[in-house]
Amino acid sequence: MSRRAFCLLFMFIMLSFPLQGCSLYKEAGPLKTNLAGSRINIVTSIFPLADILQNIGGELVEVTTLLSAGASPHTYEPTVEQARIVARADLIVYVGGGLDDWILKLASMAEKEVILVEVMDFLEGFVLPHLPPCTTAHDEEHHEHEHEHEEDCCDHFHGFYDPHVWTDPFLVKEKIAPSLAEILAGIKPESKSEIMSNLKIFQEELQALHEEITAAVRSFTRKHFIAYHSAWNYFALRYGLEVVANVEEFPGKEPSAKWLSELVKLAGEHSVKVIFAEPQLSSKVAQVIAAEIEGKVLILDPLGGVGLTGRDSYIRLMRYNTEIFKQGLQ
Template sequence: MRRALFLFLLTLAILVGGCAPPGSHLPAREGDEAKPLVVATIFPLADLARQIGGEKIQAVALLPAGASPHTFEPTPREMKMASEASLFLCVGAGLDVWGQRLLQATGAGVPAVVITDGLALLPVTGRHEHEGEEPEEEAGDPHVWLDPVLVRDVIAPRLAGEMSGLWPAWADYFQTNLQRLQAELTRLDEEFREQAAGPARVKFISFHAAWGYLARRYGWEEVASVLAYPGQEPSARWLKELTDLAKEKGVTTIIIEPQFNPQPAKLLAEEIGGRVVTLDPLGGEGLAGRDSYLALMRYNLTAMKEAVEF
């Protein structure tokens, strides 16, 4: 029933698309109408595609700034955008199931890159049986884009390779942009390593288990997460267990995210005498200091520095 409704809405979106105002969650620029359209489920992937594709492509993100990919449902507008894509980018591993369903529903044979395919995914941190069973579609932690080294060495080259295969006349251009991006990512990695070399080891409880790859890369410790699954509010019992765990492990930092209600995390921080630090895994167009992948990661680095100094 749900799939039938999805297909109906997609058909409707395509039929009425000509009457709707154009738009995306990344701004259109002059001449974009004639460029290949790269559609990504989340902003970081769209921005990476834009850094590599440069002036040759138009890159758009389906997920609006401030929304969570775990709970988002596409509207006819997003359905139409996906149907017009020359290349579709998604995360996979259960994070953006709606995006993969949307792509399948178009029936257009759009080339797609699922960035978690072929990667050895980390287990999800901080989930316990009493919080419910793990969703069947989730294969592990999908937040791979939050490791800048993994982006530099695997994800960005994969995107550049896919673009070069689709538009070989621009392959050299894409490779030049890729090398420039990789140099920036190397500098970003050095900034994170400088912070990680400090005397204090970063321990934290995350709001939801998004930071495992970043923690692994730089020797941080994601002790647990407030939410068992995004969209599922924590029980009083689980918050009590987290309070005891935080005191046992000496955790004073609780990470919240702009996409979720911070109240449970704030209550936990009060109980342990800790502090709340806002990290953002997604960023978005128009968000000051978080409107590119590199800016987003530096925003998170600055926030973690403040946590260490607490």
């Protein structure tokens, strides 16, 4: 994707989700609605957030995920019924960073006071630049002549970050889970001790997961890989792996023939023999690249979901992905 197209798309996204007039939104804290003896009604955009909140909230929460298993948040279209579910929520939790901002329009239809939480807000100083940036290695090589015309546009968007923060379990343990626990405790202060006890247990499980992944990665003989899209930068950074490139230059954007040729070249330069695809996205292009490099396609899953064996909790999902990485890189 050229820098001009990226900038125009970003502007369209930002202008499509105005927040004006959302008078029912409030800061985290006790709601005016009396929740004594009842559960906090939580709506999340994606399953990993729902499971994290369920672990922390336990019997104090009822959590609904809008995105169904197998769907992509990048291309998702909410249903009328889901709009009704959001309208009844006490707490809405989404990732932000352009991943699931479609939830903002649903939240604006809330029938009552609602707390709206963007996970990216917890992570100032911990987030990575979004891909693609305004310039990339192949953009520099193939689009130098466009630079002067598009530089001003992209200078406005250096704050656009990679939203796939939950793929780093240690970041979930240290930042995301504690922040969500504080929000739940603020809504139900009378249950704070229970919430913090649940948090401690969950953090211990996350620490064990982190140590398992760290030990597994030590056995990998290769560290470089190509992913279908930019879901694995946080995981790679945490565990010493390197994303050579992503097949999709931007979510939902089919790669050009020129970029596919560049990917084959990059795979050869870094001895990459596996392309990691995802169940939410078509693997046809990944299969084409794998055939060119005489490699294979393996399926990572950043989202999981209820009813997916081995991927029906956040912990099990990340163990599944670690095993897939092991198959491809050991």
